[in-house]
Amino acid sequence: MKEQSPLRTVLELTVNNHPGVMSHVVGLFSRRAFNLEGILVLPVGDGAISRIWLLVNEDERLPQMIKQVEKLEDVRNVRRHAADHNAFVRLEEFFNTN
Amino acid sequence: MSQNQNKTKPELLTGAEIAVRLLERQGIRTIAGILGSANLPLYDALSYSKQIHHVLTRHEQGAGFIAQGMARASGQPAVCFATSGPGTTNLLTAIADAKLDSIPVVAITGQVSRNMIGTDAFQEVDTYGMTIPITKHNYLVNSAADLLHILPQAFRIATSGRPGPVLIDIPKDVQLEEVEVTAWPEPGCPDAPPSIDPMLVEAAARMMAEAKRPILYLGGGVIHSGAADVVRQLAEKAGLPTVTTLLALGALPFDHPLWLGMLGMHGAPCANKAMDESDLLIVVGARFDDRATGKLAEFCPQAKVIHIDIDPAELNKLRASHVAIGGDVGAVLQALLPRIEAQARPDWLARIRQLKEDWPLRLPGSEDPCTHYGLVKAVAECLDENAILATDVGQHQMWAAQAYPHRKPRRWLTSGGLGTMGFGLPTALGAALAEPENTVVCFSGDGSLLMNIQELVTAAQENANVKVVLMNNSALGLVHQQQTQFYGARHFASLFSQNPDFVALALACGVRAVNLDSASDPRAALREAIATRGPCLIHCSIDVQELVCPIVPPGAANREMIGV
Ligand SMILES: Cc1ncc(C[n+]2csc(CCOP(=O)(O)OP(=O)(O)O)c2C)c(N)n1
Ligand SMILES: [Mg+2]
Numbered sequence: 001m002k003e004q005s006p007l008r009t010v011l012e013l014t015v016n017n018h019p020g021v022m023s024h025v026v027g028l029f030s031r032r033a034f035n036l037e038g039i040l041v042l043p044v045g046d047g048a049i050s051r052i053w054l055l056v057n058e059d060e061r062l063p064q065m066i067k068q069v070e071k072l073e074d075v076r077n078v079r080r081h082a083a084d085h086n087a088f089v090r091l092e093e094f095f096n097t098n
Numbered sequence: 099m100s101q102n103q104n105k106t107k108p109e110l111l112t113g114a115e116i117a118v119r120l121l122e123r124q125g126i127r128t129i130a131g132i133l134g135s136a137n138l139p140l141y142d143a144l145s146y147s148k149q150i151h152h153v154l155t156r157h158e159q160g161a162g163f164i165a166q167g168m169a170r171a172s173g174q175p176a177v178c179f180a181t182s183g184p185g186t187t188n189l190l191t192a193i194a195d196a197k198l199d200s201i202p203v204v205a206i207t208g209q210v211s212r213n214m215i216g217t218d219a220f221q222e223v224d225t226y227g228m229t230i231p232i233t234k235h236n237y238l239v240n241s242a243a244d245l246l247h248i249l250p251q252a253f254r255i256a257t258s259g260r261p262g263p264v265l266i267d268i269p270k271d272v273q274l275e276e277v278e279v280t281a282w283p284e285p286g287c288p289d290a291p292p293s294i295d296p297m298l299v300e301a302a303a304r305m306m307a308e309a310k311r312p313i314l315y316l317g318g319g320v321i322h323s324g325a326a327d328v329v330r331q332l333a334e335k336a337g338l339p340t341v342t343t344l345l346a347l348g349a350l351p352f353d354h355p356l357w358l359g360m361l362g363m364h365g366a367p368c369a370n371k372a373m374d375e376s377d378l379l380i381v382v383g384a385r386f387d388d389r390a391t392g393k394l395a396e397f398c399p400q401a402k403v404i405h406i407d408i409d410p411a412e413l414n415k416l417r418a419s420h421v422a423i424g425g426d427v428g429a430v431l432q433a434l435l436p437r438i439e440a441q442a443r444p445d446w447l448a449r450i451r452q453l454k455e456d457w458p459l460r461l462p463g464s465e466d467p468c469t470h471y472g473l474v475k476a477v478a479e480c481l482d483e484n485a486i487l488a489t490d491v492g493q494h495q496m497w498a499a500q501a502y503p504h505r506k507p508r509r510w511l512t513s514g515g516l517g518t519m520g521f522g523l524p525t526a527l528g529a530a531l532a533e534p535e536n537t538v539v540c541f542s543g544d545g546s547l548l549m550n551i552q553e554l555v556t557a558a559q560e561n562a563n564v565k566v567v568l569m570n571n572s573a574l575g576l577v578h579q580q581q582t583q584f585y586g587a588r589h590f591a592s593l594f595s596q597n598p599d600f601v602a603l604a605l606a607c608g609v610r611a612v613n614l615d616s617a618s619d620p621r622a623a624l625r626e627a628i629a630t631r632g633p634c635l636i637h638c639s640i641d642v643q644e645l646v647c648p649i650v651p652p653g654a655a656n657r658e659m660i661g662v
Contacts, residue, residue, distance in 0.1 A: 019238075020226055020230070020236075020238065023226075023227060023230055024230055027230050027231055031231060063414075064411065064415055067410055067411035068411055070410070070411075071409070071410075071411055072235075073234075073235040073255060
């Protein structure tokens with residue numbers, strides 16, 4: 001299963017924590033028909049900011065996507081991690097097929 | 099934040115009063131809009147304002163484009179109001195148009211009360227969700243106190259970096275909520291532009307020195323940045339033949355020896371030819387739009403690229419650049435100017451002169467004021483260089499773009515990115531409200547004009563000095579032309595079997611009207627119509643067979659222009 005899946009990248013976003021921010025982020029991907037394979041969000045510290053982890057397939061449009069995400073007013077910072085980043089790996093037990 | 103606040107005697111104010119007060123502090127003097135139950139508190143508060151003149155439009159899209167007209171002409175952010183639900187959906191086209199052309203508009207919409215949001219309440223739509231993709235940023239305001247930071251922020255965002263529209267959705271109960279205000283925030287103003295990397299400027303200067311056949315390619319960013327003067331200095335010092343996009347017309351005067359004309363789909367053949375031969379493109383505030391580049395893979399195939407833009411996401415988006423400089427284009431060119439050597443470029447400029455001679459933009463019929471090009475020329479003769487020109491979308495827009503003698507920035511208002519029919523009249527009206535002493539001409543088509551014809555009443559109501567020059571070909575001319583050229587002349591649904599009597603229609607709206615078709619001396623009639631203050635419709639029939647020439651066929655490279 002794992003061997004066949006395409007190359008993946010993990011994006012780490014630090015954002016202002018309010019009800020609209022997910023829509024802003026996700027909309028940039030959906031309008032480009034760019035699938036988000038995984039999404040993980042939790043507030044950080046006192047809850048004024050959140051961290052969003054996005055699991056995406058490697059794609060030549062990714063640099064443009066990151067620039068667009070960086071332009072969002074509520075996004076403070078974007079980091080791109082290598083595919084082997086373990087943010088999602090540790091969650092796999094919650095996503096078994098059976 | 100707190101040191102920026104101006105302490106004041108504590109006042110108990112409603113959210114609506116706070117919003118109006120903040121708009122006043124922001125320097126807003128005119129707001130266009132329409133009221134309804136969800137923004138009535140705002141309107142009630144506005145009724146007390148001595149500073150703000152409200153322009154009641156006849157459709158919210160008209161209000162959105164009036165705000166655009168004010169912003170495009172002045173460079174300052176402008177405001178429109180709409181109520182919830184249909185009021186807001188009517189605004190969307192004008193907001194999307196502002197997004198694509200980077201225009202600083204702040205739209206303030208009423209929303210149903212917070213306890214009713216999400217219940218499919220009367221006139222409830224998801225304004226926040228609907229406007230995410232068409233605004234630069236948007237807000238759903240959750241408390242009256244939040245307005246104190248949201249409003250200034252909205253103006254800051256609309257005007258900082260690459261400008262754009264911002265929407266503020268205010269639930270009715272938030273408009274009515276009372277809070278004590280003890281200090282007022284500073285008005286929102288643009289962030290300082292990003293600092294410029296001197297190494298990149300140096301690299302750009304080197305590339306310009308080494309280039310044999312450079313071209314300066316100017317886009318709307320030059321207008322937004324107020325960079326026309328420095329552009330001219332740079333072009334003259336470095337000997338740079340210059341082309342502009344549709345939105346940048348006026349960035350260099352039309353009679354400047356280095357100006358080649360507009361590039362792209364309906365551009366000047368010499369401009370497209372010169373770009374094809376160029377070995378260096380200096381792209382300033384432009385974004386490689388497909389109407390400008392034609393087939394991208396064959397656009398300026400020999401050229402290296404220096405790309406200067408305030409929006410980092412535009413750099414390397416469609417065409418890889420050799421030097422990409424993020425920054426305010428005016429500031430970057432200022433930094434570049436002392437670092438470049440003066441160059442005469444005798445060979446390249448001789449070649450450019452030859453191309454201009456061999457491949458000019460032809461304007462047949464220019465002497466006859468009742469033809470498409472002739473009418474544009476005749477109108478231009480009645481105007482000074484400060485007059486403002488707005489257009490709708492279609493053949494008339496392209497003919498005006500081609501034939502009008504563009505002299506100055508912010509005098510040419512056209513819908514470039516979205517290409518919105520109906521843009522012209524309300525945008526012209528907004529420009530006339532921003533500059534009441536000036537003359538504003540709107541070139542329109544019979545299709546486009548009807549899309550916001552109701553604003554003729556608004557023009558009469560405001561006695562705005564707007565002259566609508568209607569090129570009436572009884573057709574959706576530009577799509578009719580596409581059917582002629584690319585769909586085997588199968589003209590389906592592009593000819594109007596029924597059109598109103600536009601002269602009578604204007605009169606019925608309280609607007610003077612002149613019909614050049616029946617004028618014994620059309621030039622004299624035109625001159626009189628434009629010289630007489632107040633709104634006026636000037637009607638002229640145009641042959642539906644006339645085409646916008648030349649044209650780059652869809653999917654073709656710019657060098658493959660036809661109808662040259
Ligand atoms: C709102 C909108 N609907 C449809 C179009 C597609 N369109 C582009 S130009 C055009 C025809 C415009 O007709 P008219 O205003 O009479 O101008 P003409 O081309 O005849 O000069 C149409 C339908 C558009 N640009 N905008
Ligand atoms: Mg027409």
